[in-house]
Amino acid sequence: MHRRIFGVETEYGLTCASTTGGVPPLEPEEAARILFEPLVKRGRSTNVFLPNGGRLYLDVGAHPEYATAECSDVWDLLAQVRAGSDMLSQMAREADQDLDERGIKGQIHLFANNMDSVGNSFGCHENYLLRRSRDFREMADALISFFVTRQIIAGAGAIVTSDDGEVSYAFSARADQMHDALSGATTRARPIINTRDEPLADSTSYRRLHVIVGDTNVAEPTTALKVASTDLVLHALETGSNFADLVLAEPLEAIRQISLDLTGEAKVALADGRLMTAVEIQREIRTRALASLRGESVSDLYAYLFDLWGRALDAVESRDWAGISTEIDYAIKMNLVHSYRERTGATLDDPRVARLLLAYHDITDAGLAPRMEASGAMLRLTSSAQVEQAVEQAPATTRATLRGAAVKAAETHRRDLGVDWVNLRLDGTGMMIALQDPFATEDERVGELISKMARD
Template sequence: MGIETEYGITATVDPQRRQLGPDEVARELFKPVVAEYSSSNIFLPNASRLYLDVGSHPEVATGECDSLSQLLAYERAGDAIVDDLARQAERSLDATVYLFKNNVDSAGNSYGCHENYLISREVVLKDLSRSLLPFLITRQLICGAGMVAPATATRPAQFVLSQRADQVWEGVSSATTRSRPIINTRDEPHGDSKRFRRMHVIVGDSNMAEPSFALKVGSMLLMLEMLEAGFELPNLEVADPIVRIRDIARDIDGSTELELVAGGTLSALEVQRQFHAAAARWLEHRPDGDPSQEDLARVVALWGRVLDAIGSGNYASIAADVDWAAKLALLERYRERLGGDWAHPKLAQVDLAYHDIRPGRGLADVLVRRGMLNRWIGDAAITRARDSAPPTTRAWMRGQFLEHARAAQAHVTVDWTRMKIHRPEVRVEEFLDPFDAASPRLDALLNYIDEHAANVPE
């Protein structure tokens, strides 16, 4: 599995100077990258991909990970890497650079946090979607990032659960930007296409709270495990899921009634309760000794606690774990001082500041430092993830290849599956199994690099 994170970017300068646009700031941020690699689209030493995406958004796509905590460490390492670039850009621009891990800017433009899960080629996507769509449109209850939604012609300004709920237009589609579906079906497995398929989920919010990230990814992992195993799940296919995802976002108590295709209705909260109950049963069937069992048991326990808190209306009890609840508590304190109007511009500023990734400046980090927002992993895991590839997947081989090439100043290129040496003779290997962390073919490439290191021109 892996996570792609797009960051919002802006900068402030002295009022007497010309203001800087996002494209100008992004170009400056990537200058050290281009200077070293002659490209703004690279693979980092930790096997993640760093690139400048459409709309001047820096983006980090983690290397392949095989556990929830490992993935979280590499997602957080991505924050640290782009923040380092922002600090360098500040010095060269003589400006303050801000990177925001959110999903909507002040003009209403959306940028994403995409989840990628490896699934079997034998799984039929249409069958998956029947269970996944009701799960995903209600998942925002447990891991939405929350947002102050501006007033429209039909709605006043209000707090909503999810930043992405208003930005999706289809349930399942091969498009990404044109129609922006909940599940993207573009067949791009980055592996053996006879064995694997990539489940590409683009409806989730970017998370600042580590437990929220764990709930987002962990609950989805459990759903996919159950579906692949043929484990019995409730039939909760929802009529008009795109309409309902917007309604759920505006109803933090989960009481939105959903019409089921099979007949009858259920509340959004009850849909989540039924999927949670199935996940709790599934934990008892998972193989003994699976290294992710502890992580997923923590997910199921927190998932149930969050649903109970929503059902009772005691949102304060989950404000240290769930982004939307943490942000709601923060905003409510300001709103009381500002006269109770959600449209007050100060609230939008606080909302945005929650997503600032700079340690000590972003409000989510301030809450962590004050013990008001919980952690899931430790700093040591994130520090390791900044410079070293995931040791248990194909990403490790990519990281080793890049490390050898850099030490030898060898001319190489990589992508998710291929590693190529350009000279003195072209050598290319393709690695199609994301679970392989070692290969004699990689050893041969590394030996070739080392043998010819002395022949690299000065």
């Protein structure tokens, strides 16, 4: 497989809960302002690029968002995702201390999930670099079937309520929020794939696949599988594999039907009139994608993830979740809910169950995930050392290392540096650098920029 660049953008739910019970002492907007106040006080803003190459900002609706740096290795991506959560968790600790000093009896909670208590949806977007070697629309049409069915291997799990009031457990927290298969919009239409041509790189060579449909995952193996399986399917498409016979007739109907079908037996209609289950579609995609490797070896991590892909499909087909019970979010949460209900007699719509699932997604000190990892109930792939490095340093194999070095130098020398995913602009000098090659890790112009910061 050729090297590909990918990244993940995660929006977080935010609330300030009362520490004495009762009504939250702050609205989300005010809590978000306090959370980001340290960044603003340092003369910056609520939208910053970091020395690790990533971006931290406050999105519409008082949602903190962290976008990883460009990664070409899944290990880097996992460390970057976790680094973002760790940074925001530290910001929450500092905000809680601030609240205490102000006499406000509240605690900030940040949730790596996809829905708040009143039904507002927010996302986890994936980005994959594509070379302009074939028709994007043709590729996107082929990918829809993969993304619609991918929830059975990478869904976060959710408790959902139907229009008639029936409460059930589903594979995906995101499936019901999709409004279109392909669209250039992200919020109004909320498509599975965003088709806006914004490569954030040399537009003559690259374009960016912007995926809206994925759940926000907590378990590291699920995040890794979500990205690695997509990477392999893209490789298969780019090397000539054909998935046209697996195109769905009604993708939006299928995504909702599949999410609610934990048996894996529901058949969805294909464009050619055949009926297949999500497991059958995923197995066929996986088989063809693996065949596209043509015997090429893959890393140990990818070998593990491709095996996990198969085991997840086996689990759905057999309805025996034991084989993935510490690796795939929906199975981990299923066990958590089952154990809690057995202990307490709670029903699925019990508010205590809802609070339990919020705790699963809480990235602050109140969250369950670190304790579950420590107990073996959730498998962790990264080490603390990897994540600590990712907080401070950008991935060394993409242009993020250039951006990160420039941002760090600007902080050290107290210079105003305008930054976006492509451009660096040193205020007051007229110096502007466009980093059009996302694979470039060396650039004399960046060295000159850093030297100028140090001199002037």
